[in-house]
Amino acid sequence: MSNLTLDVGLAAKLKVAFARNDWTEQLIDAACEGDKLGQFRKVLLGRAVITQVEHVIDCDANPFNPWANDGFTIEEHQKGGQWKFDPKQVEFFLSSGQKDGKVIEGNKLRKELAKKPVFNANVLDYLLAHPEPIPDEWKTDGNGNTRCIFFWGTVYRRRGGDLCVRFLYWLDGRWTWSGYWLGHDWNGDDPAAVRAN
Structure with a gap:
């Protein structure tokens, strides 16, 4: 001592x-x-070294289906290879239909996002299991509103036919997720997580 x-x-x-x-x-x-x-x-003292944890996410793996017991299926899953998480490579995309107080219906937004490099739900589920690297800036947008970050690379279908996308958001001091129906409207608090150029 x-x-x-x-x-x-x-x-x-x-x-x-x-x-x-x-x-x-x-x-x-x-x-x-x-x-x-x-x-x-x-x-x-030079007797040890620090190595930074690399968070590598398998975006090619089959996605988790949280509603499988309720008859949901995976409608679409865009694979994305092995991706080392880097928040600088994540862009929050808003359609022009989501800006300036406007809203856009989810199916229309899905068509707009068809050619964008959207991240899939494997990224969402990895971040829920390993929230340490998520930047605090992701919690809210520039106006202080809770940001709901959508992972459009995985789309789920309910037994009745409705489509759903999952999103990540900050609630009660922790990161959590939910889903949103494509038949509903998306606004400026609902960006898509896309790979930055």
Whole structure:
């Protein structure tokens, strides 16, 4: 055990460094648990290295069907290969019919998106299981409205024939999902997740 004393000057230096690197009280508490700081000490002494977790998503796999027991089927699933998650490669596409307070019916929007590189529900399900890399900016749009991010690469069909697309959104302090019928209207809070150029 070290006999380190934390004087005012050292505490101020730590506070500035934490702030400069976007640390929160919760992150500092987490760093103080167990031997995390001991592991970090090994990095500083050159005895260990830090590697960044790569979140690779299999966009070719068969999609999860949360409504399979209710008779839903997969109407369409656009495969997208192995994709390493990078939020800079995700663009939130809005049709002109969704902008400036306008709405567009889902089936019309689907036709508009037919030639766009939309992400499928495998990305949605991976992010639900591994929410750590999701940027906070995804929670709301520029006006502070909850953003519903749609994954049009996977379309589901209800037994009665209606089509549905799943979306990711922030609710009650966590990421969750829901589905939306194509017969309904999409507005400016409902972007499609597409691969950026």
